Amino acid sequence: MVAPVLIFAVGNESRGDDALGPLLLRCLQDCIPDSVECLEDFQLQIEHAADLRDRQHVVFIDADVSCEAPFRFSELQAAHDHSYSSHAQSPAALLHTYMQVYEDAPPQCHVLGIRGYGFELGEGLSPEATENLEQATAFLQAWLASSVEVG
Amino acid sequence: MTDKLETAVSPEKLRRVAIDPVSRVEGHGKVTLLLDENDRVHQVRLHIVEFRGFEKFVQGRPFWEAAVMVQRLCGICPVSHHLAASKAMDMVVGATLTPTAEKVRRLMHYGQILQSHALHFFHLCSPDLLFGFGSDVAQRNIVGIAAAYPEIAKQGVLLRKFGQEVIRITAGKRIHGTGSIPGGVNKNVSIEERDYLLKDVDQMVAWSEAAIGIVRKLFEQDLAMYSSFGSFDAHTLNTVRADGALELYDGGLRARSMTGETIFDHFDTSRYWDEILEDVKSWSYMKFPFLRRLGPEDGWYRVGPLSRVTQCDFISTPLAEAQRKAFMAFEDGKAAKATLGFHWARMIEMLHAAELIRGILHDPDLQGTDLVNIGTRQERGVGVIEAPRGTLIHHYRVDENDQIVRCNLIVSTTHNNQAMNEAIRQVARQYIDGNKLTEGLLNHIEVAIRAFDPCLSCATHALGKMPLEVELLDAEGVRVDMLSRSSEGVCESLA
Numbered sequence: 001m002v003a004p005v006l007i008f009a010v011g012n013e014s015r016g017d018d019a020l021g022p023l024l025l026r027c028l029q030d031c032i033p034d035s036v037e038c039l040e041d042f043q044l045q046i047e048h049a050a051d052l053r054d055r056q057h058v059v060f061i062d063a064d065v066s067c068e069a070p071f072r073f074s075e076l077q078a079a080h081d082h083s084y085s086s087h088a089q090s091p092a093a094l095l096h097t098y099m100q101v102y103e104d105a106p107p108q109c110h111v112l113g114i115r116g117y118g119f120e121l122g123e124g125l126s127p128e129a130t131e132n133l134e135q136a137t138a139f140l141q142a143w144l145a146s147s148v149e150v151g
Numbered sequence: 152m153t154d155k156l157e158t159a160v161s162p163e164k165l166r167r168v169a170i171d172p173v174s175r176v177e178g179h180g181k182v183t184l185l186l187d188e189n190d191r192v193h194q195v196r197l198h199i200v201e202f203r204g205f206e207k208f209v210q211g212r213p214f215w216e217a218a219v220m221v222q223r224l225c226g227i228c229p230v231s232h233h234l235a236a237s238k239a240m241d242m243v244v245g246a247t248l249t250p251t252a253e254k255v256r257r258l259m260h261y262g263q264i265l266q267s268h269a270l271h272f273f274h275l276c277s278p279d280l281l282f283g284f285g286s287d288v289a290q291r292n293i294v295g296i297a298a299a300y301p302e303i304a305k306q307g308v309l310l311r312k313f314g315q316e317v318i319r320i321t322a323g324k325r326i327h328g329t330g331s332i333p334g335g336v337n338k339n340v341s342i343e344e345r346d347y348l349l350k351d352v353d354q355m356v357a358w359s360e361a362a363i364g365i366v367r368k369l370f371e372q373d374l375a376m377y378s379s380f381g382s383f384d385a386h387t388l389n390t391v392r393a394d395g396a397l398e399l400y401d402g403g404l405r406a407r408s409m410t411g412e413t414i415f416d417h418f419d420t421s422r423y424w425d426e427i428l429e430d431v432k433s434w435s436y437m438k439f440p441f442l443r444r445l446g447p448e449d450g451w452y453r454v455g456p457l458s459r460v461t462q463c464d465f466i467s468t469p470l471a472e473a474q475r476k477a478f479m480a481f482e483d484g485k486a487a488k489a490t491l492g493f494h495w496a497r498m499i500e501m502l503h504a505a506e507l508i509r510g511i512l513h514d515p516d517l518q519g520t521d522l523v524n525i526g527t528r529q530e531r532g533v534g535v536i537e538a539p540r541g542t543l544i545h546h547y548r549v550d551e552n553d554q555i556v557r558c559n560l561i562v563s564t565t566h567n568n569q570a571m572n573e574a575i576r577q578v579a580r581q582y583i584d585g586n587k588l589t590e591g592l593l594n595h596i597e598v599a600i601r602a603f604d605p606c607l608s609c610a611t612h613a614l615g616k617m618p619l620e621v622e623l624l625d626a627e628g629v630r631v632d633m634l635s636r637s638s639e640g641v642c643e644s645l646a
Contacts, residue, residue: 014208014223041326042226046274047266047312088226100301101308121223122208 003037004056005148007140011063012042016123017116020133021061023125024114027137028144035148043088049098055107057148059140060091063129064113070132073139076109112136156576158434159185159194182575182596184583192584195576197600199437199564206558214243214532214549215333221545222327227606230263230318231538233331235545238401238534240333242421243549245526251519252335257400258511259321259330260536261504264399265355266314267539268456268501271604272362273307276494279598280369284591303365306358310501313348313355317508320344335523345512352509356470359502363474366495370486378482379581381490381574381599384409386442386451387458388427388566390537393417395464397503399537406442406452407462414442420535423544429561439568440561451569454541455603460496461487468506474499490574493602538563540604564605574599 007028009021022040032038039051044060052058064072078095089097095106114136117126125133159165165185185194205224209217218236222229234256241248248256281300315325322328323338330336370377386409390402403417404426418426429438430447441450452458461479466472478495479487486492511517534545541563548557564571578599582592 012223012226014220039325042229045270045311046308047315049308050312097304097308101305121205 002054003035005036005144006051006055006058007032007036007038007061008044008048008051008058009038009040009061010042010044011040014121016118016120017063017126017129018119019125020063020114020116020129020136023133024061024112024137024140027133028140031141033144033148036144044091044094045089046094046097048089048094049101052094052098052106052109053102058107058109059112059143060109061112061114061136061140062091063116063119065116067113067115069115069128070135071112071114071139073110073112073143076111078106112140156192156195156579157572162194165193182600184579186588190583190585190587192579195572195579196434197568197572197575198435199568199605206560209547209555209558212555213553214240214547214555215553217547217555218331218333219327219329225606228263228267228538228540229326230259230322230328231536231543232545233322233328234260234263234400235534235536235538235543236547237331237333238536239532239545239547240534241335241532242534243529243532243547244333245529246334246524247526248335249519249521249524250516251339252522252524254511254514254516255321255336255338255340256331258340258508258517259318259328260400261507261511262314262317262321264314264504264539265359265501265508266311266318267604268497268504269307269310269314271539272366272494272498272501273303273310275604276598276601277303277307279594279601280366280494284595284598306362310355310358313351317348320348332523334525337522339519339522340512340517342518345517348508349512352505352512356502356505356509359498359505360470360474363495363498363502366498367477367481370481370491370495374482374485377491378485378489380595381578381581381602382488383490383570383573383577384488385453385570385573386414386445387462388442388452388454388542389459389462390420390535390542391417391463392467397459397463397466397500399459399500399504401536404535404542405462414444420544421533423533423535423546423561427544427561429565435568437568438561438565440566441569452566453570454563454566455493456496456500456539456541457487457490457493458541459537460499461492466499466503468503468510470506471499471503474502490577490599490602493604497604540564540606541566562606564603567603567605571600571603571605574602 007025009025011018011021013019013022025038025040041048076091076095078099079092091109091111095109098106115132116129162185165187167183167185181198183196183198184192186192209220212220217240218233221232221236224232318328319325320340322330330338387407389405390398391405392398392402404420404423405416406414408414415426426443427440428443429440431438439447439451441447442452443450460475466475478499486495530549532547532549536543543563544561546559547555550556575596578595582595586592
C-alpha cells in the first residue's frame with residue numbers, strides 16, 4: 001500500500017545549504033504519521049515520476065536561491081519546462097514527465113523552497129539557512145497537521 | 152599534438168563569447184570562443200570546475216568511510232565512486248572477494264551503467280538527435296521528446312527506473328548505499344529480490360536492443376554529417392578482460408594509438424601512474440591526463456563507451472556482440488570513428504549491461520552468505536573501474552591509524568578533457584567559423600560535448616540555478632550583445 005502523502009527532499013548533505021531538504025526530513029522524522037512517506041535524492045530525475053504514482057499529495061523540498069527568505073511554499077503545476085537543466089529536472093517538469101508516462105493527471109503537489117546561500121563541497125549549513133530551516137520545519141509540521149489525516 | 156585553436160596569437164584584439172554553463176551535462180562547464188570582427192574563430196576552450204576539493208575532504212577520515220562518503224561527490228554517478236573506492240579499500244584490507252561479493256557488486260555496477268546510459272540517450276541527447284541540433288530551442292528538450300515520441304520517453308523512464316531498482320537492491324538503499332564495503336558486501340540478493348528484477352529484465356533487454364536501431368537509423372539518414380561532426384583521431388584508453396573482452400568492473404588497462412597500434416595492454420591498474428600522468432594548463436583548473444610514454448603534447452587520449460566498444464576484442468554477451476560487429480562494419484568503420492558514434496557505442500553497452508544483469512540474476516552465488524574477506528593490511532589502495540563515462544581511478548594512502556592521508560581521483564571526464572576540447576574545436580571550424588552566432592549554432596558546440604556525457608562536478612541543483620548566458624564582448628571587454636536563457640527556459644536578447 002502506497003502512503004497517500006509523499007514528502008520528497010532534494011539535496012546533497014555535503015554541499016552546504018544544498019542539505020536543507022534532507023535536513024528538514026531529519027527534523028520531521030519523529031513526527032511523521034503512517035500516511036506520509038519520506039524520500040530523498042540528490043536531485044530530481046525522470047524515474048522519480050514513478051514515486052508519484054497513487055499519491056494524493058506530494059511536497060517537494062529543496063534549497064532555493066531565487067525565493068525570499070525564509071522559504072516559499074507554492075502549489076505546483078505541470079509545465080513545459082524548457083530549461084536545459086542537465087541531469088536534474090525541475091519539480092514542474094517532473095509532473096509533466098509523469099503525465100507523459102502515465103497519461104494521467106499527477107497528484108496535487110506543492111514545492112517548499114527554502115532559501116539557501118552557499119553550496120560548496122564540505123561546507124556546513126550557513127547561519128542564515130539554519131534560521132530558514134527552523135521556520136520551514138515549523139511551517140511544514142503545521143501544514144501536515146492541518147492537511148493530512150493521521151493514518 | 153596541441154590544436155592551434157587552443158591559444159590565440161593575439162587574444163586582446165578578439166571578441167570573447169562564453170557559453171556558461173554548458174547545459175544538459177552534469178555540473179558546470181563553460182566554453183569560451185575568441186572571434187575577430189569577421190566572426191573567424193581564433194580560440195576555443197572548454198573550462199570545467201573540477202572537484203579537487205573532494206580529495207582534501209576525505210583526508211583524515213577513516214578508510215572504511217570512503218566508500219560511503221565518495222557518493223556525495225556526484226548525484227549522477229555515486230555508484231561508480233562507491234565501487235571504485237570499495238575496490239581501493241579491498242586492496243587496503245588485502246581482500247580477495249568471495250564469489251557472492253563480486254557478483255553482487257557487478258550487478259550493482261551493471262545497474263548503474265544501464266540507468267546512466269538510458270538517461271543520457273533517451274532524455275539528454277535524443278532531443279538533439281531526433282529534432283536536429285539547430286531546431287527550435289523549445290522543442291529540443293526532454294519534454295519535447297515526450298510530446299513527439301511518447302514511447303521513447305516512456306521507455307527511457309522505465310529503463311532508468313529498472314537500473315535504479317538494481318542499485319537499491321544491491322546497495323541497500325536508493326541513495327547513500329552501504330552495500331559495498333572494504334573486502335566485500337554487507338548483503339546478498341534474496342530470492343524475492345531476484346524474482347522482482349527478473350520479471351522486467353527481458354523487456355529491458357528488448358528496449359535496449361531497439362534503441363540501437365534508432366541510432367543506426369540516424370546515421371543512415373545523414374551519414375556525412377554524423378560521420379564528420381566534431382570528429383578527430385585520438386588515442387584510446389580502457390580496461391579489458393584477460394581474454395580481450397569488454398570489461399567494465401575489473402580489467403587490465405589497454406591503450407591504443409590513433410592509428411591502431413597497441414601502446415600497452417593488460418597493464419596492472421594498481422600501478423596506473425607508471426603509464427598515466429596528469430598535466431596542468433594555465434587556463435584550466437582541470438588536469439590533462441596523458442600517456443607517459445608519449446608525453447603531454449601527444450599523449451592525450453579518449454575514454455568511455457566509444458573507446459571501450461571499438462578497442463575490445465569482443466563482447467561476452469551475444470546480442471551486444473552482434474551489435475558491436477555491425478557497428479564496427481558500418482560503412483567501413485565510419486561510425487566507429489565518429490564522435491557521434493559515442494551514442495551508438497553507449498547503446499551497445501546498455502544492451503550488454505541488460506544482458507549481464509539477466510545472466511547474473513540466474514546465478515545462485517547471489518544468494519550466498521560468504522560476504523566479506525580480509526587479508527593482510529596494506530597502506531595503499533587503488534580502485535579502477537569503467538564507469539558509464541569512462542575509466543575511473545581512485546587512489547588512497549592510509550596510515551597506521553586507519554586514516555586516509557592522501558587521495559587522488561582521476562575521473563572519466565578528466566581523462567576526456569583534451570578530447571572534448573578537440574571535439575569542440577572541430578565543431579567551431581566546421582560550423583561557427585565565419586558565421587553569425589545563433590543559439591542553434593552554439594548548441595552545436597554543446598552537442599559535441601554532450602556526446603561524451605561529461606560529469607562536470609557536483610550534485611548541487613538548487614531551484615533557480617542553471618541558467619545559460621552567452622556574452623559577446625568587444626576588444627575592450629565591453630558587452631555588445633548577450634543572449635540569456637533562464638532556468639524556466641525563457642530566451643531573450645539583452646543587447
